[in-house]
Amino acid sequence: MANFTAKDVSALRERTSCGMMDCKKALTEADGDFDKACEILREKGLAAATKKAGRIAADGLVVAKVEGKVGAVIEVNSETDFVAKNQTFIDFVNACADIVIKENPCDVEALLASKIGSWTVKEELNDKILTIGENMTIRRFQRLEGDLVSYVHAGGKIGVIVKFDTDCASKEGFEEYAKDVAMQVAALNPAYLCKEDVPADIVEREREILVAQAKEDPKNANKPENVLVKMVEGRLNKKFYQDSCLLEQPFVKDGSMTVSKHTEEVAKKLCGNISIVSFVRFEKGEGIEKKQDDFASEVAGMVK
Numbered sequence: 001m002a003n004f005t006a007k008d009v010s011a012l013r014e015r016t017s018c019g020m021m022d023c024k025k026a027l028t029e030a031d032g033d034f035d036k037a038c039e040i041l042r043e044k045g046l047a048a049a050t051k052k053a054g055r056i057a058a059d060g061l062v063v064a065k066v067e068g069k070v071g072a073v074i075e076v077n078s079e080t081d082f083v084a085k086n087q088t089f090i091d092f093v094n095a096c097a098d099i100v101i102k103e104n105p106c107d108v109e110a111l112l113a114s115k116i117g118s119w120t121v122k123e124e125l126n127d128k129i130l131t132i133g134e135n136m137t138i139r140r141f142q143r144l145e146g147d148l149v150s151y152v153h154a155g156g157k158i159g160v161i162v163k164f165d166t167d168c169a170s171k172e173g174f175e176e177y178a179k180d181v182a183m184q185v186a187a188l189n190p191a192y193l194c195k196e197d198v199p200a201d202i203v204e205r206e207r208e209i210l211v212a213q214a215k216e217d218p219k220n221a222n223k224p225e226n227v228l229v230k231m232v233e234g235r236l237n238k239k240f241y242q243d244s245c246l247l248e249q250p251f252v253k254d255g256s257m258t259v260s261k262h263t264e265e266v267a268k269k270l271c272g273n274i275s276i277v278s279f280v281r282f283e284k285g286e287g288i289e290k291k292q293d294d295f296a297s298e299v300a301g302m303v304k
Helices: 006-016 020-029 034-052 087-103 108-113 121-132 174-188 200-216 225-244 259-269 295-302
Strands: 061-067 070-077 137-145 147-153 158-166 254-258 274-283
Touching: 006 020, 006 034, 020 034, 034 121, 061 087, 061 147, 061 158, 061 274, 070 087, 070 147, 070 158, 070 274, 087 108, 087 121, 087 137, 108 121, 108 137, 137 158, 137 274, 147 174, 158 174, 174 259, 174 274, 200 225, 254 259, 259 274
Parallel strands: none
Antiparallel strands: 061 070, 070 137, 147 158, 158 274
16 A cells, blocks of 8 residues: 555645656655655656757757846757747746856856756756656856846847946936847847957958959959959948948948947937947757658658
């Protein structure tokens, strides 16, 4: 006869968030010992995590948040968008972001070793994998300090934090300006802050491409080399730098001026100084090769 009651099963389920049958089996295995049953479920979580580790987790959630002068952007991946909308999963990602802000772990391994209550982040993650039934991974995070503003797009598809050097942070109008800049980063995805940040080899490669294109254009057949060089430099400034550098991009709300010029205008209006120091932009799943389902082949395989 089992040394536990239905109330014990419910209490274990409330404590661990595991399924009712999993809780019942754990209590049976533990002969009614509540703490031992918790440990059994944690071990099952680890086994589940190991089993699912090979499955591609390219969906998930990006959280960007700022507390005072410290902010964090973090990406936690799941296999499906359905899980990314699960409140338990959302709460876990936010809790991880809070740890990054407060404890400043040096890398993902250090974050996994940090504590959420009485469990480590890794144990919590394994528990979520057991409970929800999907592979999940903490992919990356970045922590910033200073005058910061955060922006999250499309419910966690993109997360941005922009860092400013300013004496206008507390002035009316600055927050709206800063949010506009963060939204610009989310929408246009600049690779660099300014021209000076672009590596020389990247610029040279782009220049070579533009030179080759210019020479192939029949309209430029009789133009001297120095004219072609000027054309290429103009295209570098007009196209490449505008696409790649935040400060050179046309401001999304007023294309007649760049982000740099808009920043100058806002600083003048607020009677202070504003400069954009850096930004971080995470987009969930970027760079992860997603599994492509071939339903026709799958059905054909089933009927063989």
